[in-house]
Amino acid sequence: MIPFARHCSVAAEAEYVTACLRSGSTSGDGPFTRRASALLGQLLGVERVLLTTSCTHALEMMPLVLGLQPGDEVIMPSFTFSSTANAFALRGVTIRFAEVDGDRWSMGPDEVLPLLNARTRAVVAVGYNGVSHRLAELEALCALHGVVLLVDAAQSFGATHGGRSVASYGALSALSFHATKNLSCGEGGALIVNDASLLHRAEMVREKGTDRSQFLRGEVDKYTWRCVGSSYLMSDLNAAVLLAQLESFEAIQAHRHAVWSAYRSALAPASSRLGFSLQVLDEADSHPAHLFGLLLPRTIERAPLLAAIAEAGVRATSHYEPLHSAPAHGGSETLPVTDGVAARMLRLPIHGEVSAQEAARIAALLVSMLERHGSGGEP
Numbered sequence: 001m002i003p004f005a006r007h008c009s010v011a012a013e014a015e016y017v018t019a020c021l022r023s024g025s026t027s028g029d030g031p032f033t034r035r036a037s038a039l040l041g042q043l044l045g046v047e048r049v050l051l052t053t054s055c056t057h058a059l060e061m062m063p064l065v066l067g068l069q070p071g072d073e074v075i076m077p078s079f080t081f082s083s084t085a086n087a088f089a090l091r092g093v094t095i096r097f098a099e100v101d102g103d104r105w106s107m108g109p110d111e112v113l114p115l116l117n118a119r120t121r122a123v124v125a126v127g128y129n130g131v132s133h134r135l136a137e138l139e140a141l142c143a144l145h146g147v148v149l150l151v152d153a154a155q156s157f158g159a160t161h162g163g164r165s166v167a168s169y170g171a172l173s174a175l176s177f178h179a180t181k182n183l184s185c186g187e188g189g190a191l192i193v194n195d196a197s198l199l200h201r202a203e204m205v206r207e208k209g210t211d212r213s214q215f216l217r218g219e220v221d222k223y224t225w226r227c228v229g230s231s232y233l234m235s236d237l238n239a240a241v242l243l244a245q246l247e248s249f250e251a252i253q254a255h256r257h258a259v260w261s262a263y264r265s266a267l268a269p270a271s272s273r274l275g276f277s278l279q280v281l282d283e284a285d286s287h288p289a290h291l292f293g294l295l296l297p298r299t300i301e302r303a304p305l306l307a308a309i310a311e312a313g314v315r316a317t318s319h320y321e322p323l324h325s326a327p328a329h330g331g332s333e334t335l336p337v338t339d340g341v342a343a344r345m346l347r348l349p350i351h352g353e354v355s356a357q358e359a360a361r362i363a364a365l366l367v368s369m370l371e372r373h374g375s376g377g378e379p
């Protein structure tokens, strides 16, 4: 069975982990964290990187750093992972779920504008396959309305918009190094602090609400509990793995792009004939080949198709269930574009153990299944 996602192991990981263990210093903000943060900053073109235990935790830091309160509102797409919403729900912030663009599968300024009001404090852009629709325009819209732009860049490592990394947008952005992501250290993430005025507070939120980071730099003579925070530091062991992954960034990305392009070139010619859609990518955006998704023809049932693909030895899968209609939210919004995208989405495996040749074979298999369905047969 070709799995859906795999950690792409690189040679230096074991060496760095062993060195970290032998050093006797494995907690957060050690030497590997410093090296990984510096390299990450360089790759993203950003200055302030705080490694965290996960993207979920980097997102959870956002309302704490901004001091959001119950009664405040935040706008985000419904078509995202629960962590984007939990981060704000945990602080009692009201969530306004927005539509996504039906061809690009992420939220842009047109989807945000109708939801902006006097209580809106922040907008959370979420990159789908790393791409966040019209991100620079969304940034300008937020600035015009005095609202903070935040970016959930969990899938966006390697993505750019207007020549800048997606994670360099927003006052704060969050990255994921979960095992399913392009680069992974098992569980891990990063908070990117693009607004320098938020750095001190972000450091304290990450260090149990204390000014320990300043203490370690010799800026204060003792450290004190100063605000509400938690323990969001990545262990130096995870940072050792992450450093090795970051050093292999180009090779990992080159492989993923080859697989992604093999899917795309095999599927694109059949899409209008068979009634499925591929992600529309604008000139301003470059995607990071994080996922390969397609929207199935409206007439096809996804579950039996996924079962038939699995029967042929390939694990394909759906994606996010919309949050606006999830039991944890209990809202009454109707978001038909989101519902359609979520119901029709099918993702194909993309990782270090799938070759471009296999991707072409998987694409051909899918095309033949959809052709059989079109002619009235089973998938």
Ligand SMILES: Cc1ncc(COP(=O)(O)O)c(C=O)c1O
Pocket (backbone or CB within 6 Å): 054, 055, 056, 057, 080, 081, 083, 084, 126, 152, 154, 155, 175, 176, 177, 178, 188, 189
């Ligand atoms: C958009 C988005 N945000 C946040 C997360 C959570 O990332 P992590 O597993 O690093 O906490 C994910 C996970 O896939 C995601 O897709």
